[in-house]
Amino acid sequence: MIFWFTGQPGSGKTTLANKLIEVMSSENSKAKIINIDGDDLRSISKNKDYSKAGRIKNISTAISIVRFLANKGYICVISIVAPYRFLRDELKEDFNFLEVYLHTDEIRGREDFFAEDYEKPVDPNTLSLDTGKLNIKECIDEILNVYR
Secondary structure, three states, X not given: XXXXXXXXXXXXXXXXXXXXXXXXXXXXXXXXXXXXXXXXXXXXXXXXXXXXXXXXXXXXXXXHHXXXXXXXXXXXXXXXXXXXXXXXXXXXOOOOEEEEEEEOOOOOOOHHXXXXXXXXXXXXOOEEEEOOXXXXXXXXXXXXXXXX
16 A cells, blocks of 8 residues: 655655554554655665756656555555656556545745645545644544545
8 A cells, every 4th residue: 555645845745654553553563564755765875956957856666666565565654745746647557556645835944945836636535634734643533534
């Protein structure tokens, strides 16, 4: 299973990914769950390029890692901006996949990293959560209701 948290910086991707992993691990201690987070990925790849080409390179790297881990039986939780729909859609055909689009009108201090060309999901199966109106527990409950 793949959970892909997408949305602008500061929308809650990392926070909710970490909480989802915590909840799922507490329910099944033997589950193999891993988070591929944008900040971690940029640290590993040393790619600090926020241009379109730099973002595509980071997202493509994440997709390759997720393909490998998902095929090894891991539940993968991706938490990266991923502004380009065609890249997010790349995994949907091959894996059990839940796209979670996070958004808020709140300013949370990451405006410098906004993707001006962010393409909002159009897939009717995408779960859309306003993290300015829902708290962490409510968001996780929504995700688990779709997952289960």
